[in-house]
Amino acid sequence: MKASQFFISTLKEAPADAEIVSHKLMMRAGMIKRLGAGIYNYMPMGLRVIRKVEHIIRSEMNRAGAVELLMPVVQPAELWQETGRFDKMGPELLRVKDRHGRDFIIQPTSEEVITDIARQELRSYKQLPKNFYHIQTKFRDERRPRFGVMRGREFTMKDAYSFDRDVASAGRSYENMYSAYCKVFHRLGLQYRAVAADTGAIGGDRSHEFQVIAETGEDAIVYCPTSDYAANIELAEALALLPARGAATQALTKTATPSKSTCADVAELLKLPLAQTVKSLVLATDELNEQGEVAKSQVWLLLVRGDHDLNEVKAGKIEGLKGGFRFATVGEIETHFGCKPGYLGPIGLKLPVKIVADRTVAHMADFVCGANEADFHFTGANWGRDLPEPDLVADIRNVVEGDPSPDGKGVLAIQRGIEVGHVFYLGTKYSAAMNATYLDETGKPQLMEMGCYGIGVTRILGAAIEQNHDERGIVWPDAIAPFTVVVCPIGMDRSEDVKAAATQLHQDLLDLDIDVLLDDRGERPGAMFADWELVGVPHRVVISDRGLKEGQVEYQGRRDAEATKLALADVVAHLKQRLA
Template sequence: MRASKYHINTLKEAPAEAEVASHQLMTRAGMIRKAAGGIYTYMPLGLKVLRKIENIVRQEMNSAGAIELLMPVVQPAELWVESGRWEQYGAELLRIKDRHQRDFVLQPTSEEVITDIARNEIHSWRQLPVNFYHIQTKFRDERRPRFGLMRGREFTMKDAYSFDRNEEAAQASYDAMFAAYMNIFQRLGLEFRAVAADTGSIGGSRSHEFQVIADTGEDLIVYNPDSQYAANIELAQAPCLIAQRGAPAEPLVKTPTPDAQKCEAVAELLQRPLADTVKSIVLATEPAEEGGQAALWLLLLRGDHELNEVKVGKLRGLDQGYRFATDDEIMRGFGCVPGYLGPIAPLEPIVIIADTTVANMSDFICGANTEGFHYTGVNWGRDLPEPQVADLRNVVAGDPDPQGGQLAIQRGIEVGHVFFLGDKYSKALQATFLETDGKPALMQMGCYGIGISRIAAAAIEQNHDDKGIIWPKAIAPFQAVICPMGFYKSETVRNAAESLYRQLQEQGVDVMLDDRDTRPGVMFADWELIGVPLRITVGDRGLKEGMIEFQQRRAGESANIPVEQALSHALEQLQSLR
């Protein structure tokens, strides 16, 4: 490709709403242009990146035995009503009507449509297993689209769906897709982790996220540097930090703590470690009968720990939905304003659940249910009944791993997710097949998604500097760029650049020849911004000495190579790049 025949339109400044590096740099590099909030046109350079990601994904999916089809963007509402998600999915599901006032959705995902295909196309155990996938535009009506392609409303995604006879076979299909995903992300040249994850709104019983490591990531990943353990913080089990509860050593004292509503303020006032304090969080569940009172739940965490709402949402009694209690409800249950609440003598029966670490604490500090006071020297069994115990908190860096070593935390960007769904959708849509005994059985399903456009953004979040993007070789819009100095002024430069350009093309290198009549500084700045992995500079001065300059975008150091070795050196350099 020649730059003079291509569309290159870089910008010096990013739009004001671009908050993260990928949004800023993709806009400045001319890869995307905003059409509306969270909706973008992929310009030629950006589309090249997407197509390269798609090709890697498609190759690995095909190698894993998946079969490509293409499902519609617009889906009939009756399928979503049948699955129960027409109402459950929420405002992110964009509901539309056609001219006949029939309901449709712009698909955010395709479980309903693929299950409908399966129940109409698959009739016998002989047709299983099968795995269908497609790469298609998706739409989720985000309340606040932001961060460019990281959290847009319209995006490109690959999703696959496996159908099996039984759970054992479905788990084998899951494992095959997990392996395919590992291959995909290794080929993309990204630093990533596969982490155990919560199944969320998709449902199912087994789930892994594929997280691209980046400091700007919204997700927190818990991992053990000395083992293979990794999990999303929502799912990571937080260990009890106290092996055995100590015997009481302090009397129970109601201690004045004026204007100290936070554990940090209480610890500072009493000159005690924050880890000696216990924070109280009050939740409410709606009454079973209309007109009844909401049931209250008191959750207890150590003062330096944070509540994990995903874990809480799985507790019996809270798994059907909960909310944070109102001030009026708290006053009803404790006779006190928030900030001084505790588990000793509430005004009405309240379910008390202590985090595993809190359950082993002794002589701790908690609210006294009286404004301006906390109890010190609180002990289970002596001062209040033994609580229910559950893992309620987020893991923190340095927590011990039960398997050995310490847990660490890093940020990541979710770009892929695999789920074992079981019969969640096949049961709802009655997707059955005839087993060997002639009786109908429900298909067991798996679901496997990859955010194609999000990978492009995540790759930039992980790979950039103050000059621009640093693409991994596999997904760069061009692998190499030849920058001639004075292309139209020097026949020697022009001939040398053209010759190397043709040779690289013959070797299958995706190379750009920048034949624009522009200043070297502008030319170099453009390609550093765009992030092409290898830059080859051809100039009169170098050619007089028989040399051509090579510079890797990531390493930044340049080297002069003899002209006769230019082709072999270019190929060696590209081979060495990740």
């Protein structure tokens, strides 16, 4: 490819609405152009990256035995109504009507459609296992689309769905896809971690996220540097930090804490460690009547150590909170505690509440908690003596750096990541809702066991840039760069020798099936180099009259601090070695 035949549209400055590095650099490099909120045109430079990502994904899916098909973007609502997701999914699901008034959705994912295909086509155990995948446009009506392709409304995703006859077979399909995903991200050239994850809205009971490591990532990844343990912050198990509850050594004392409503402020006032305080969080659950009105509410008090944070995902798995919870209103808090928020605690309640203590809190002695009276806290509080044992002890907090690893093989560390892939074991969640069955060896119908596996194709672009960039621009891994090599002739329009050498090198690399671009635009060296450093082409060869007179060219890798002089005859071999 010659630059004069391609479309190059770089910018010196990013648009004002570009917030994060990947968004700014993709706009400046001419990879995307904004069409609307969270909706982008993928320009030729960006599309080349997308196609390379898709090629790697497609080849590994095919290698793993998955079969490609293509499901529509617009899907009839009836299928989504079968599973209940038409109503449950909320405003992120874009609903539309056709000219006849029939309901349709713009798909964010395709569990319903693929299950409909399976229940029609997979009728016998002899046809299982089967794994279907497609690479297709998706749409999620984000309330606040931002960060370019990282959180857009329209995006491209690869989603795959496995169908198996039993749990054991489904487990093998899951492991097969997990292995394929590892190969995909290895080939993409990205530093990543596969972490145990919560299944979230899709459902199921086994899940792993594939996170690209980046300091700017939104997700916290918990891992043990001395073992294989890794999980996202929502799922990472927090062990009790105290081996057992100590004996009470202090009397319960009501202590004045004027205008000190946070654990940190109270600890500072009392000159005590923050870890000696207990934080109170008040939740509520509602029981609805047949008309959908609130018939009865239950108030819950969740207790975590003052230096810890509540993990709402873990709280949502507690029996009684699984059906959904909300934070209690001020009125509910005043009714049950006799006090406004800021001084709440488990001692001296006005009305009973369900008390859930985090594992560490359950082992604490002589702790500090709110006295349910403005400007007062209790010190020297102890379980059993000053208040009853909690109704439930559970892991309800976020882990922190330095916590013991749940596998007992070290301590936990935390780093940031960007989720770009997710594998789920769904079980029969969708097959049961849609009656997707097969006939077993005895002729009896059985529900299919399902798995679902997604990769955010366009999101990978943003994640790769967040991980790989410098002050000059993008630094693409070889495998997904828009062009692998750029040949930069200086004065090509003035020197026949430069033109001939550049043209021959370009052709030699093309003959080796190396993705090379010849910059024949006639730009000044500074402008030419700045463009390709911004775009992030990994390998650059500069050809000049002066160099040719010495029989040399200059090679520079995108991460190299300086250029290397090579004999013109050796440059192809050098590039082959670097690309290998």
